[in-house]
Amino acid sequence: MPGKTINPEEWLTALNESGIRVTAVQETLIDIFAHSGYPLSAEEAWEIARQSRPQTGRATVYRMVEKLENLGLIRRVHGYQGCSHFVPTLPELMMLFICLSCGRADYLDSQPLEDLIQHSEHTSGHHITDSRLQLFGDCRACQENA
Amino acid sequence: MPGKTINPEEWLTALNESGIRVTAVQETLIDIFAHSGYPLSAEEAWEIARQSRPQTGRATVYRMVEKLENLGLIRRVHGYQGCSHFVPTLPELMMLFICLSCGRADYLDSQPLEDLIQHSEHTSGHHITDSRLQLFGDCRACQENA
DNA sequence: TCCTTATTGATACATAGTATCAATAAGGAT
DNA sequence: ATCCTTATTGATACTATGTATCAATAAGGA
Numbered sequence: 001m002p003g004k005t006i007n008p009e010e011w012l013t014a015l016n017e018s019g020i021r022v023t024a025v026q027e028t029l030i031d032i033f034a035h036s037g038y039p040l041s042a043e044e045a046w047e048i049a050r051q052s053r054p055q056t057g058r059a060t061v062y063r064m065v066e067k068l069e070n071l072g073l074i075r076r077v078h079g080y081q082g083c084s085h086f087v088p089t090l091p092e093l094m095m096l097f098i099c100l101s102c103g104r105a106d107y108l109d110s111q112p113l114e115d116l117i118q119h120s121e122h123t124s125g126h127h128i129t130d131s132r133l134q135l136f137g138d139c140r141a142c143q144e145n146a
Numbered sequence: 147m148p149g150k151t152i153n154p155e156e157w158l159t160a161l162n163e164s165g166i167r168v169t170a171v172q173e174t175l176i177d178i179f180a181h182s183g184y185p186l187s188a189e190e191a192w193e194i195a196r197q198s199r200p201q202t203g204r205a206t207v208y209r210m211v212e213k214l215e216n217l218g219l220i221r222r223v224h225g226y227q228g229c230s231h232f233v234p235t236l237p238e239l240m241m242l243f244i245c246l247s248c249g250r251a252d253y254l255d256s257q258p259l260e261d262l263i264q265h266s267e268h269t270s271g272h273h274i275t276d277s278r279l280q281l282f283g284d285c286r287a288c289q290e291n292a
Numbered sequence: 293t294c295c296t297t298a299t300t301g302a303t304a305c306a307t308a309g310t311a312t313c314a315a316t317a318a319g320g321a322t
Numbered sequence: 323a324t325c326c327t328t329a330t331t332g333a334t335a336c337t338a339t340g341t342a343t344c345a346a347t348a349a350g351g352a
Contacts, residue, residue, distance in 0.1 A: 021318055021329060043308075057332035062309065079278045083229035084308065097272055108270055112262045117281065120254050125286035126243055132225045132280040135263065140271035167298060167349055189339075203301035208340065230339070 006034040006088045011073050018071060028053055029064045038103045039077040039085030077105070079134050094131075099139035106139060152180040152234045157219050164217060174199055175210045184249045185223040185231030223251070225280050240277075245285035252285060 011030045016022060032048050033040060040048075046061040065086060068074045074086040080100060087096065087105045095108040113133055121128050138146075157176045162168055178194050179186060186194075192207040211232060214220045220232040226246060233242065233251045241254040259279055267274050284292075 019329095023318080023330065025331075041308090055332070059310075059333085060331055063330085078224035078229060078280075079276075082308095083224060095266070097266075097270065097274070099272070100275070106270065106272065108266050112265055116258045116262055119258055120241065120243075120281065124243065124252065124254055125289075126245070126252065126281075127284045127289055128243070128281050129246070129283040130225075131282065132278065134224075134278045135266065135272075135274050136276040136278075137272055137274040139273075143271075143273060165298095169299065169349075171300075187339090201301075205302080205341075206300055209299085228339095 006090075008034045011068075014071055014073060015067070018067075020067060024053065025049070025056060025060055025064060028056070029061065029068070033068065033074050033086065034088055036087075038105055039087050039098070041082075041084045041086070043084075077134065078132055080136055095133055095135065097135040097137070097139070099142055100136055101138055101142040104139065108135070152236075154180045157214075160217055160219060161213070166213060170199065171195070171202060171206055171210060174202070175207065175214070179214065179220055179232065180234055182233075184251055185233050185244070187228075187230045187232070189230075223280065224278055226282055241279050241281065243281045243283070243285070245288055246282055247284055247288040250285065254281070 008027075008030050011034065012022065012027065015026060015030075020026070028049050029045060032045050042062050042065045045065065046056065046058055049056040049061060065074070069076065069086065072089055075089045075094070075096070076083060077085045077087055077096065077098065080098065090107050095110045095113050097106040097108055098104075099106070113131065117128050117131060120126075154173075154176050157180065158168065158173065161172060161176075166172070174195050175191060178191050188208050188211045191211065192202065192204055195202045195207060211220070215222065215232065218235055221235045221240075221242070222229060223231045223233055223242065223244060226244065236253050241256045241259050243252040243254055244250075245252070259277065263274050263277060266272075
């Protein structure tokens with residue numbers, strides 16, 4: 001499945017500009033989330049982090065995940081496999097597809113979602129300020145392999 | 147906020163036809179979920195259930211919630227207020243709006259979502275078999291009250 | 293009414309996430 | 323370069339949420 005890439009440097013910059021100090025754990029976790037092709041839980045990120053930094057604390061990982069989510073750098077994946085997994089946020093590309101065969105995430109152009117939201121606002125009268133959309137199925141690669 | 151209604155009888159029928167026995171807990175929980183205007187967690191449903199049936203067991207409620215979800219009678223609400231709340235499923239109406247002010251749920255016509263899915267299938271090449279869409283904001287009633 | 297078996301309730305356990313606090317380390321002041 | 327202040331860390335304990343086990347119960351057909 002083709003994947004767009006993330007620039008870990010930009011994440012560090014975003015964290016620092018929000019007043020958060022630069023630490024080793026930060027860089028470790030940013031690398032882990034930025035380079036994973038599939039949704040990761042805090043617990044999984046903790047396991048991976050301890051491979052290179054065995055003294056990494058569990059709570060620290062949960063705290064950093066919270067910060068990354070608050071800054072919008074990672075997004076929670078809802079649905080299959082629970083609600084505790086995260087993927088990197090790609091700006092302007094917020095329609096997430098998760099393959100039920102290989103588990104990988106793909107980001108789709110979000111223009112159709114923006115259109116849908118605008119249409120729903122007009123027909124319902126509600127003021128829509130946020131949305132969550134997740135699509136599930138078999139990705140193109142898995143279909144070809146089957 | 148206008149609400150469509152649920153027929154608890156149909157839920158009982160669906161449960162029974164799936165081979166599940168008719169019990170008092172079933173009817174209690176169906177009533178609780180079918181008549182709630184906002185998302186309920188299993189824990190909250192347990193509290194409510196014990197008001198009329200104090201001996202109701204905690205695990206029993208979780209089991210029934212799982213059955214109702216598996217049968218598609220209730221759906222998990224993802225996002226704000228966590229991922230452990232459920233709303234009744236209205237067939238063919240799967241676009242859920244949650245008001246961040248009053249907490250109530252509204253169901254929107256899902257045709258735009260079906261169109262979006264079909265469009266995304268064609269442009270991405272993925273085979274989409276399931277979706278989760280949640281919209282958040284201020285409902286029309288809350289806007290008028292403000 | 294009896295009998296079989298799914299369901300229940302109680303309990304213990306497992307998993308996910310949070311609060312606390314002394315120890316550490318970042319980074320500005322000196 | 324060293325000190326000082328304070329955010330961050332790691333360890334621990336705790337809470338919340340969900341699951342497994344199992345004897346007791348009750349549904350519903352024989």
